Amino acid sequence: MSGDEASRRVHDGRWVVSRAWVMERTGASAATVNRWYVQRERYPEERRFPEVVCTVNRTHYYDQEAVEAFWVAWQEDVGTGRLGAAGRRPGDGRGNQGGGTGRAQRDRAVALALAELRQAGGYRRGMATQLAREHGGGERAWQRAMTEARALYDQEQAQEQAEPAPHAAR
Secondary structure, three states: OOHHHHHEEEEOOEEEEEHHHHHHHHOOOHHHHHHHHHOHHHOOHHHOOOOEEEEEOOEEEEEHHHHHHHHHHHHHHOOOOOOOOOOOOOOOOOHHHOOOOHHHHHHHHHHHHHHHHHHHOOOOOOHHHHHHHHHOOOHHHHHHHHHHHHHHHHHHHHHHHHOOOOOOOO
């Protein structure tokens, strides 16, 4: 399953989209999309971010047509000038101090978490805590690595299900 398929799907005969799809389509950050959703009651109906239609693996999906209508109304009324400028700068969260775990270490953690998922045949509660105990590091960092690994694992499983099984010789 490609990233696009995970961010867009059909539910009850209509296309629904995830927050990742909304971010890609609008250029808004995750925090901005979350704010649109949380504060939707503050806005008039035509500029109100849509309600969640369904949730799959803890990912919320919104009606695509409603999101697109929201975005057109938002652009016309509010504009998009601050979308790229609002919020914190990207980085490791430590400002000019530098440091942080780095992507190479994160990739290693994701690979270890993915191996654990494969060995266990899927996710079980407490896996990130166990990995933190076995390999060191903060539990929250392992939870983030496990979340990334679960997405990869789910993609692998979807690909395996989509591939036709080889026919047995008769």
